Structure formats: structure tokens, C-alpha cells
Amino acid sequence: MAARRLPRIAITLGDPRGIGPEVTAGALADPEIAGAAEYVLVGPESLLRPGKNDVSAGAWSPDQGAAAAGRVAGEAIRIAVGMAMDGTVDALVTAPIEKNAFRAGGFHYPGHTEMLGELSGAAEVVMMMAAERTALGGPLRVVLATTHLALRDVPAALSADLLVHQATITAHALQRQWGIQTPRVALCAVNPHASDGGLFGDEEARIVHPALERLRSAGVDAYGPIPADTVFTRAVRGEFDAVIAPYHDVGMAAFKTAAFGAGVNVTLGLPFPRTSPDHGTALDIAGTGRADPSSMKEAVRLALRLARF
Known part of the structure; x- marks a missing residue:
């Protein structure tokens, strides 16, 4: 042989x-x-x-x-x-x-x-930050739904279409390239406490929930909206295979805290x-x-x- x-x-x-x-x-x-x-x-x-x-x-x-x-x-x-x-x-x-x-x-x-x-x-590409080992032990993979924007411009740039697009490409890449049969993709909330029923904004109800429904209907194992102060810890502990972060710093601050020096930029798609x-x-x-x-x-x-x- x-x-x-x-x-x-x-x-x-x-x-x-x-x-x-x-x-x-x-x-x-x-x-x-x-x-x-x-x-x-x-x-x-x-x-x-x-x-x-x-x-x-x-x-x-x-x-x-x-x-x-x-x-x-x-x-x-x-x-x-x-x-x-x-x-x-x-x-x-x-x-x-x-x-x-x-x-x-x-x-x-x-x-x-x-x-x-x-x-x-x-046709479409997505940037993922990936660390297969982190300071907290497990892997952490983060996709930024929006990248280099002023924080005030983020709500207007977010849409259900964008989250569906990012999460779908992420799930397919995790299947095809990482060999994860059923990837679990978490959608990070935009507002504190995932808006707490609309007390702190409406992006969760207006954008994230419709995206989740569409993803689940398409067969993607998607979760959310999960507040930023817990979603990354849950991912590192093995609950999710990737997190879609709504804006640059919420994703990158968590990622570099957990994986500084071990992080890798991966182009999906x-x-x-x-x-x-x-x-x-x-x-x-x-x-x-x-x-x-x-x-x-x-x-x-x-x-x-x-x-x-």
C-alpha cells in the first residue's frame, strides 16, 4: 500500500x-x-x-x-x-x-x-476568528457579522438576512472543513441581557429572532439570542461550535482575551x-x-x- x-x-x-x-x-x-x-x-x-x-x-x-x-x-x-x-x-x-x-x-x-x-x-466569503485551544481550555470560533464600523452604525447594518448568511456559511464550513456533523451556532445578542424583553432595544425581536426561525427551518442548529456576557464562556465550555457576534469589539474582545497568541483568521466560503x-x-x-x-x-x-x- x-x-x-x-x-x-x-x-x-x-x-x-x-x-x-x-x-x-x-x-x-x-x-x-x-x-x-x-x-x-x-x-x-x-x-x-x-x-x-x-x-x-x-x-x-x-x-x-x-x-x-x-x-x-x-x-x-x-x-x-x-x-x-x-x-x-x-x-x-x-x-x-x-x-x-x-x-x-x-x-x-x-x-x-x-x-x-x-x-x-x-460567491460569498466570511471571516472567522478561530482558536482550537484557549486559555479557558476549549475551542472558540467567532464570526463577526459586522466589522469595522462605528458602534452607532451597527444597528442599521444588522439584518436578519445578514445573520442567516453568516450563520449558514459558518455551519457549512464547520461540517465540510472541521468535520463537525451537526454544528451548533449561537447568535450573540446585540443589547444587554438580550434586550430583556424590549427594555433595552428591539434588535433581538426585530432581527435576531426572525433569523433564528429561518435558520432552524433551513436545518441549521442555531441558538439565541444569547447575551454577550455568557455566550463566549458557554462556547468555550463546549456548548456551541461557533458564535456569530453582532459587531467587532464584542467578538474580538472576548476572542483575544481567551486566545491571544493562539488565534487564527480563517476565510470561510x-x-x-x-x-x-x-x-x-x-x-x-x-x-x-x-x-x-x-x-x-x-x-x-x-x-x-x-x-x-
């Missing part, structure tokens, strides 16, 4: 001025990670490993400016997506980009997620697994030896897990 081949994982090095190359090297220095897959680094030619099957995204040197760094970072993403789409690699891990440089380099996307969705032809560390480029500490590869290690580990489904 032929031995099963190792998965092939593409890793884009991100903005070459940042800590992406450092944390990638740190992750691949871990013997457990190094031996678990065949890795293809995609980035500036000067940062690739001699004698390996890495792929150049173009020339770059430290004396060049932000636009050159953004250009090579974007080109690396384009190349790596092509490899994932044609089956050359089984999953994609992306090191951080710096959005202003990305745009100056000619890539007019808000970030990775939108570029990945367009290049892959995915793509035709291939994609993960990324939950930090930015950290241009201020690049090259100082202070970059922590923990989140990149977790991103690679989760990509390995998802690539096997």
Missing part, C-alpha cells in the same frame, strides 16, 4: 518589511510543523529558501518603498491562490499585509478576504482552506528578534487540519 503523501501548504510572506517572513521562519523551525507537510513559500525572491520549491513573487530589496512591498505582497497572494485553485497546494496560509502599501502597490482591495474571494470566484495569524505586520518590531511566531504556528496547524478534510 502506497504511503499517503504529505499535504502541500503554500505560505505567502506578506509585506516583506514586516514580521511575516520572521514568524514564518519561526513556525517552520518547529519540528512538529516542519515534518507535517511540504511547504511552498511565495514571496520576494530575496527571502526564499535556496534549494526549496518556493515560488518567486518578484524582486524586492529593503531600500525600496511601501509601494514595492505592497506590489510583491499582492503578487504573492495572486500566485498562491492560483496554486490552490489548480490543486498544486492543499491549503493557503497568508502572512500579514500592510493595507496602505497594498493599495500603493496596485491592489485595490480592502484586504486579503476580498481579494481571495474575487480571485477564487467564491473559499474552495480551499485559508488561514492567517491574528496580528498585523508590526513594522515597528520587524528585524528586532521580538516577533512571536505563536499565532503563525497556530495558523499553519489549522491549515494542516483543514487540508485533510
Whole structure:
């Protein structure tokens, strides 16, 4: 019987001025990670490993400016997506980009997620923050229904359609990529105490309850609205497989408290697994030896897990 081949994982090095190359090297220095897959680094030619099957995204040197760094970072993403789409690699891990440089380099996307969705032809994509281990023990997976909005703009941006969309994609991804047969998805309340019967707002009655009815009718095992002060603890204890958070800080504050350094950004809805560390480029500490590869290690580990489904 032929031995099963190792998965092939593409890793884009991100903005070459940042800590992406450092944390990638740190992750691949871990013997457990190094031996678990065949890795293809995609980035500036000067940062690739001699004698390996890495792929150049173009020339770059430290004396060049932000636009050159953004250009090579974007080109690396384009190349790596092509490899994932044609089956050359089984999953994609992306090191951080710096959005202003990305745009100056000619890539007019808000970030990775939108570029990945367009290049892959995915109809709809969702960003999930995932930690398969947390300071409280169990896993925590959080999807942000709305992201970078002022708090005053959140109620107008929320809708039953949006929650149904997010929860449905999340449930399907948990089935297909995590192997969870019947995912349990919790909808986090918008208001304190889930509005306490309308005392503190009407979003639960007007938005969350209709979304729950539609999800349950469609066969999604959905729960809520559950107040923010209990839903994340219940998820970590194993009651739910994912939480849909109504706005950025309620989800991210809980997530980073429970999983700082172990969090992974996962794009759901793509035709291939994609993960990324939950930090930015950290241009201020690049090259100082202070970059922590923990989140990149977790991103690679989760990509390995998802690539096997």
C-alpha cells in the first residue's frame, strides 16, 4: 500500500518589511510543523529558501518603498491562490499585509478576504476568528457579522438576512472543513441581557429572532439570542461550535482575551482552506528578534487540519 503523501501548504510572506517572513521562519523551525507537510513559500525572491520549491513573487530589496512591498505582497497572494485553485497546494496560509502599501502597490482591495474571494470566484466569503485551544481550555470560533464600523452604525447594518448568511456559511464550513456533523451556532445578542424583553432595544425581536426561525427551518442548529456576557464562556465550555457576534469589539474582545497568541483568521466560503495569524505586520518590531511566531504556528496547524478534510 502506497504511503499517503504529505499535504502541500503554500505560505505567502506578506509585506516583506514586516514580521511575516520572521514568524514564518519561526513556525517552520518547529519540528512538529516542519515534518507535517511540504511547504511552498511565495514571496520576494530575496527571502526564499535556496534549494526549496518556493515560488518567486518578484524582486524586492529593503531600500525600496511601501509601494514595492505592497506590489510583491499582492503578487504573492495572486500566485498562491492560483496554486490552490489548480490543486498544486492543499491549503493557503497568508502572512500579514500592510493595507496602505497594498493599495500603493496596485491592489485595490480592502484586504486579503476580498481579494481571495474575487480571485477564487467564491460567491460569498466570511471571516472567522478561530482558536482550537484557549486559555479557558476549549475551542472558540467567532464570526463577526459586522466589522469595522462605528458602534452607532451597527444597528442599521444588522439584518436578519445578514445573520442567516453568516450563520449558514459558518455551519457549512464547520461540517465540510472541521468535520463537525451537526454544528451548533449561537447568535450573540446585540443589547444587554438580550434586550430583556424590549427594555433595552428591539434588535433581538426585530432581527435576531426572525433569523433564528429561518435558520432552524433551513436545518441549521442555531441558538439565541444569547447575551454577550455568557455566550463566549458557554462556547468555550463546549456548548456551541461557533458564535456569530453582532459587531467587532464584542467578538474580538472576548476572542483575544481567551486566545491571544493562539488565534487564527480563517476565510470561510473559499474552495480551499485559508488561514492567517491574528496580528498585523508590526513594522515597528520587524528585524528586532521580538516577533512571536505563536499565532503563525497556530495558523499553519489549522491549515494542516483543514487540508485533510
